[in-house]
């Protein structure tokens with residue numbers, strides 16, 4: 001049976017991608033909760049949307065079919081029973097324990113069209129939006145200062161992280177932080193109920209119910225044989241092992257998982273904050289990551305076990321070996337200049353989205369890195385990014401490829 005997913009590289013011509021157009025969830029960001037919601041500043045929604053629309057338009061103009069998470073999610077739960085199942089699960093995962101509140105929120109959500117309901121759960125529900133009929137408990141009676149019944153999910157426009165396409169399957173991830181954990185519910189329902197997936201067989205290499213954290217920004221498909229996964233602030237060694245085991249057990253083309261141990265801090269967040277592939281032999285990199293790296297290789301072992309090997313090669317050597325080519329070129333964000341690299345890295349200068357070999361989408365504000373890429377023969381399609389960049393993610397973070405052409 002066919003799968004809806006086909007991603008066997010980071011650079012093969014992009015055919016289908018999943019995005020989320022920033023919505024009211026961004027307007028529910030307030031300074032008090034920025035840190036917990038993983039933002040450093042508040043984007044101006046109107047402009048963020050214009051920028052995001054340009055991103056989608058650039059993709060379309062280059063032959064990419066753009067699908068929206070919010071639309072697919074709504075289409076998946078149109079059936080009344082599925083909608084109720086979704087709401088129950090969503091409220092449970094949002095920590096709603098009081099029966100009266102659960103009822104009030106369910107009624108409120110069910111009174112909307114499915115698409116409005118999806119937008120509402122994404123945006124969050126403020127306390128003033130609903131009335132509880134009658135308080136049955138002290139906690140219902142005592143309204144504390146916290147403004148939301150359901151927290152907003154402002155990170156949804158980084159569709160890269162809740163799931164990842166690998167080969168013909170998906171990982172639906174367990175997000176490290178509470179702030180992003182419910183995001184993966186949408187993918188669960190899409191994978192289970194959407195018509196695109198219904199008559200296909202799309203295996204899951206990882207499932208959101210598993211206890212170990214993994215995020216898509218750490219998952220890079222270097223080729224149909226080699227995966228790179230960052231063991232990072234967001235992704236654990238245990239989850240990587242499970243993904244490796246499932247890929248090998250299913251008899252996929254993947255032969256090796258390279259586990260990059262990267263510093264566990266926000267500046268390095270995910271592996272795709274540190275490097276992204278832009279052409280057959282070219283990568284953009286965070287200048288801080290060049291030195292000898294701790295990399296672990298996972299391969300198939302005897303009796304369905306995994307083999308592990310620790311190496312400490314340079315990034316260059318590791319990547320050229322992985323791709324089976326004589327050498328790779330590492331293009332430093334900001335040309336390696338301390339100030340420029342610092343500034344452009346802060347705005348995701350190394351986080352490019354390749355839409356074909358040697359063709360990338362980047363933020364236009366990273367003009368020094370963009371010029372360097374251009375001089376190296378890379379076609380750079382840059383998009384405005386004053387507001388989108390405030391969420392600390394670039395074009396790769398804002399996109400989840402569903403289908404790429406296989407490389408010849």
Ligand SMILES: NC(=O)NCCC[C@H](N)C(=O)O
Pocket residue numbers: 037038039155158160161180216217218269270272273391392393394396397
């Ligand atoms: N792959 C990525 O690096 N995604 C960027 C996610 C940014 C978001 N504010 C977060 O902290 O999760």
